[in-house]
Amino acid sequence: MATKSRAMNNPIAQYVRRLYSRSTTLLLCEAVLFAAIGVLMFIKPLWFLATVMFVIGIILAAFGAYRTIVGLAGDGRPGTSRGLDITFGLLNVLIGVLFCVFPFSIVYMFAILFLAKAIQALVFSINMARARFGHYIFSLIVSVILVAIAVMILVFPAVGAVTMVYYLAISLLLYALADIYMYLELRRMKRYVAD
Numbered sequence: 001m002a003t004k005s006r007a008m009n010n011p012i013a014q015y016v017r018r019l020y021s022r023s024t025t026l027l028l029c030e031a032v033l034f035a036a037i038g039v040l041m042f043i044k045p046l047w048f049l050a051t052v053m054f055v056i057g058i059i060l061a062a063f064g065a066y067r068t069i070v071g072l073a074g075d076g077r078p079g080t081s082r083g084l085d086i087t088f089g090l091l092n093v094l095i096g097v098l099f100c101v102f103p104f105s106i107v108y109m110f111a112i113l114f115l116a117k118a119i120q121a122l123v124f125s126i127n128m129a130r131a132r133f134g135h136y137i138f139s140l141i142v143s144v145i146l147v148a149i150a151v152m153i154l155v156f157p158a159v160g161a162v163t164m165v166y167y168l169a170i171s172l173l174l175y176a177l178a179d180i181y182m183y184l185e186l187r188r189m190k191r192y193v194a195d
Helices: 001-007 011-043 045-073 081-102 105-129 136-155 156-194
Strands: none
Touching: 001 136, 011 045, 045 081, 045 156, 081 105, 105 136, 105 156, 136 156
């Protein structure tokens, strides 16, 4: 009886109990959701990416339309940005429609950005090689590989899309495993505190 009374007055034991009661259901639900989405992404990667891009496109288009209307309806007072609202609103609408009509256009955007960074890394590696500074051979090889990957994604966008989806799927599955691990650790801590 005295042991149970001490455990009830122990602030660490109370914290563990509160943490367990608040977090365990959430952790399990999150793990199940992440695992389900991750498995779905593995089974149907292109369908998943197309669906996500379509939803993002609708959201962007709606936000852009709202921002354009706000810009057009603005009163032109100093400090307001009617021109920016209209410009960025129309740009959002354009990108949103692009994502809805061509859902894999994001792969091209990603590939172009990736290629620009890869070329920047290649130029840096060439300058390092000229100066014979650092690990320039390794840096040069990695830069050439990065440029080749970016070009491959531009030529074969489906490969880039599937790779992106698989990367996200693996990340979600790892998050699901982490949630399950935290759930089990919280259960163990609760049992330990109860004893």
